[in-house]
Amino acid sequence: MLRKRILTGAIRPGSPLREVALARELGISRNTFREAIQALVFDGLVRHAPNRGATVARLGVDDAHDIYTVRRTLELAALERAVASRPADLRPLGDALGELERAAADHDWERLVEADLCFHRRLVDVLGSARLSGFFRTVETQIRLAFSIVAYADREYEHPAPLIEEHRDLFDVILRGQLDVARPMLIEHLAKYERRLVAVLADHEGRQAAEASDAG
Amino acid sequence: MLRKRILTGAIRPGSPLREVALARELGISRNTFREAIQALVFDGLVRHAPNRGATVARLGVDDAHDIYTVRRTLELAALERAVASRPADLRPLGDALGELERAAADHDWERLVEADLCFHRRLVDVLGSARLSGFFRTVETQIRLAFSIVAYADREYEHPAPLIEEHRDLFDVILRGQLDVARPMLIEHLAKYERRLVAVLADHEGRQAAEASDAG
């Protein structure tokens, strides 16, 4: 319940998560609430300071760079394995691409985001490491949090053509095993969305600083 | 307290962690104990099944492969950055190497292991991602757990010369920026210790299977 509220923006980044009040509101006990908080801390959705409570994580420009460093590291490593894989092992990747194209055809914004994330998750899955896949999922969750902020600012997904094309091209090149082509392609793809995210978050940080000085 | 007990082998892999009994023994309440368990689950030291409780993680051959996939992925990526870094940014790496050599000179087994882990941790730190560094630390913790099993079986550290030499060579090559030399060096270094760990764990798994069939 908490995760949902945070990811949908019902509870905004920076908001304190008061134990008594929220537990009461969610109809659960304080202890259970605290366990939930702990899980969200490990997801990176919540920050917790001793004796000062938990707040919804506030992702800034630094976090965006960090997150994309993770993505570059894991996805480029996965790419190397992917180009050397048999097509059968890339099936999940292809399925995600199909879903991506169908969602675009339906102009279904939400499914589009979902399929995009799914494609990259399944790329990382190619590495075959449960630990890396699990870790990437936590980062993916944080990307979702970023999206929940960005959603209104970034209209890329209303013109999904280039998004589809980039994934399609990348997948084709992977199937052909052309690592030297795929690498710069993925690097540029990630850099593009990193720039976009950074831009929006920088703007967001600016606004928040302004609001803070207004209030103070 | 729990982490210490697990890493020192005081509580052995596979042992159930009964809430009432252990909380009582540690002098804490069940709720606090459960929060501790949750933290250890995210460290990968403890496995938890709903309604069936928590047990100390039992690392098998699969886990060894998984862990070394993580190490290869992160450390090789870090290597690429490291060879392009200024010497000042590699200072922590050099310090760890120094400590490694001192520990070897003192024949201090424990410090040797610590310095070895520290060297690799600091290599990953070169990536400059708090998330990747944090994730690597959880994997490092799991390596410690593996070591706690292996400790009696693996006497490599009693002849630390090759271990020192490999780290020293790797560091020198990194300083000289020779990625093409450093890469296979690190790959071989990791492969060597993966083989060793896998061998010991395979043996361990064999024994446990034998014991289990003895008991049953």
Added chain:
DNA sequence: CTTGACCTATTGTTGAACAACTGTTAGCCT
């Protein structure tokens, strides 16, 4: 030997209580 009904140990969750800590406010002194 299987099936199914109990039984017990254990986990999941709750509610209330209190100690410990934080940030704030009020009052005091200089």
Added chain:
DNA sequence: AGGCTAACAGTTGTTCAACAATAGGTCAAG
């Protein structure tokens, strides 16, 4: 006025006792 200290209110950290829900084992009947 400015700065220090002390009481304060709110919040978190932790404990305890209780009960519901689940899993695994035991025993009897077939």
